Amino acid sequence: MEFRIYYEDTDAGGVVYHARYLGFFERGRTEFFRERGLSVQQLHDDGCIFPVVKMEIDFRSPARLDDLVKVETELLSLGRTSFVMQQRLIRSEDSRLLAEGKVTLVCVGSEMKARRLPPRLLELAAEEVAP
Numbered sequence: 001m002e003f004r005i006y007y008e009d010t011d012a013g014g015v016v017y018h019a020r021y022l023g024f025f026e027r028g029r030t031e032f033f034r035e036r037g038l039s040v041q042q043l044h045d046d047g048c049i050f051p052v053v054k055m056e057i058d059f060r061s062p063a064r065l066d067d068l069v070k071v072e073t074e075l076l077s078l079g080r081t082s083f084v085m086q087q088r089l090i091r092s093e094d095s096r097l098l099a100e101g102k103v104t105l106v107c108v109g110s111e112m113k114a115r116r117l118p119p120r121l122l123e124l125a126a127e128e129v130a131p
Contacts, residue, residue: 002070016063028071054104068092
């Protein structure tokens, strides 16, 4: 997923504010599923919500105002109720790694209790995660 860095994403120095990376990675995860035929909205409508329970981010180089960047997302592993994804923010112009993160999400229902991952997500994992 590729997009441009706007003024609203930056601090007074024109550097992307650290908290904005959370939103960039969130968009990347949503598009990852959409590109594979899974709608986060449909999963939600089916009673599956995926809150982030752990996130680690390493900031490698600053993203700046007007940079064209892309988020790369991959599914690393999954359990019965949770999964882990690796994400990278890369400047498109020079392929420089700007930030990378690892995020753990858990599947919960509307009562916010853990539940098994839906079959559609398990099918996707069979294709994406190496054994």
